[in-house]
Amino acid sequence: MADVVPLTEAHGDALVRFTAELPEGDRTSIREDVADAAVVRGWAAGSPGVHRWAAVDGGRVLGYVAVLRLPGWSDHVGEVRLVVAPAGRGAGLGRQLARHAMVQALEAGLTKLVVEVVPDQAAALALFTGLGFTGEALLVDHIRDRDGRLRDLMVLAHHVGDTWAGMRAVGLADTLGTPS
Structure with a gap:
């Protein structure tokens, strides 16, 4: 299994290679021009x-x-962005990264996380719903893919603070080593 480390400038070239090797469908779901x-x-x-x-x-x-x-009055909310190379899929790497982000977000004081997913990304939907994210919005024809086609976008949310508070109440936070 890969090590999850803070991204630094030292990873720049490897990150460029990573994004260059992504399938076109993955590139479409990334907001920035990778x-x-x-x-x-x-x-x-x-x-x-x-x-x-x-x-x-x-x-x-x-x-x-x-x-x-997020800025301003939504500064308690964090948007999660996640992508895994085809070579890293199917072994739990996406789950490892998502869980890492959730714990780090909680430690940073965020109480809600959101993720945007294109509806045909079944694996991403399964990953995030399996971690407790639920649908909050379906934005019809909200994004344009690289071929110019309009696509829907789903917004999933997870109220992180509520989940960890429940885990603390039953003693699971200590068992799992999660923040208090």
Whole structure:
């Protein structure tokens, strides 16, 4: 299994290779233009309010997850962005990254997480609903894929604070080593 580490500028070239190797369908579901190496290197350089991690195996990036704190009156909410390379799928890497992001978000004081998913991404939907995310919105014709077709977008949410509070109440937080 890959190690989940904070993303740094040292990962820039490996991250560019990672995004270049993603299937077109995955690239469509990423808001930024990952075909632009400068954009991807910018992720590795960091930015305020954004926490990013990479799943690294032998210097190769196999997965990426970020939590972007929303501004202003929604500063208790974090948007999760996650993508796993085809070579890293099917072994629980996506779940490992998502769980890592959830714990880190809680430690950062966030109480709600949201993730945007294209409805035909069955694996992503299963991953996030399995972690307790539920549907909050279906935005019809909300995004345009690289071919110009309009696509729907689902917004899933997880009230992190409520989940951990329930776990603390029954003693599971201590057992799992989660933040108090």
